[in-house]
Amino acid sequence: MERNLVKTKKYRIGKNTYIVIKIFQKATAKTDEGNAIATNQANVKIYKKKRKDEKRD
Numbered sequence: 001m002e003r004n005l006v007k008t009k010k011y012r013i014g015k016n017t018y019i020v021i022k023i024f025q026k027a028t029a030k031t032d033e034g035n036a037i038a039t040n041q042a043n044v045k046i047y048k049k050k051r052k053d054e055k056r057d
Contacts (some may be wrong), residue, residue: 004024004025004026004042005023005024006021006022007022008018008021020048021044023042023044025042030040
């Protein structure tokens with residue numbers, strides 16, 4: 001089984017916070033005859049965390 005390696009880091013510059021995501025992917029393909037294409041796709045979703053104050057009704 002092949003696994004992808006994902007590293008995330010948060011940087012704060014002034015009032016702004018930046019997220020850096022590094023994705024290291026592997027893709028392999030094998031065939032006895034003919035052509036083989038190996039592809040790998042990454043879907044990244046970033047959600048904003050809710051504060052404890054916002055959860056209260």
